[in-house]
Amino acid sequence: MSPEKYALLQGLFPLIVTIVAVAVTGWVITTWMRIKHGYPLDGAWGQAVYPQKSEETIERVRLLSQENAQLRAELGSVKDRLATVERIVTDSGALLSREIDQLRDRAN
Template sequence: MMQMIFPFIGTIVAISVAGWVVTTWLRIKHGYPLQGGWGQSVYPKRDDETVERVKLLSQENAQLKAELGSIKDRLANVERIVTDGAHSLDREIEELRSRAN
């Protein structure tokens, strides 16, 4: 019985090791950092191009966060207008018109 199981176990182990080797080779080929046993980068890239890319992405992220904040404010105003009764909306419009005059 064991003589029938060992070839299957050996085949599974060989396929797993070959898959790991191919995955590692593809990561190296395409410039992805290798990962250690706990997911940390083993050889992270730290060239000038990568640092500049991180700076640009950080700036873009800050701009998008600011834009998202303003969109949230505008959406809150639209929700307030939609959920308010027509009477209070009319009253606010009239108050704004009287302030303009």
């Protein structure tokens, strides 16, 4: 091997090692994050490898589904209340005073 080629390889070797180290570190971090957040892992050929389901996981999903349903119901009632408040705020003052006067007349 000529000294020029040897010098070129010596110069490229740290760059190649750095690129490989960054790629491997990125793969490890990505895999760790997928495991932490419950995403399926990829097998050797790209197929999904799903983690085993435990009783704790099934119970957690059930509780989260119940909480989601409760929050959706609460959100619906909040939307209804907000629509009522918006209607009251956007009504003209004359209409509101007329309705108040009509209510007073009924009371008398």
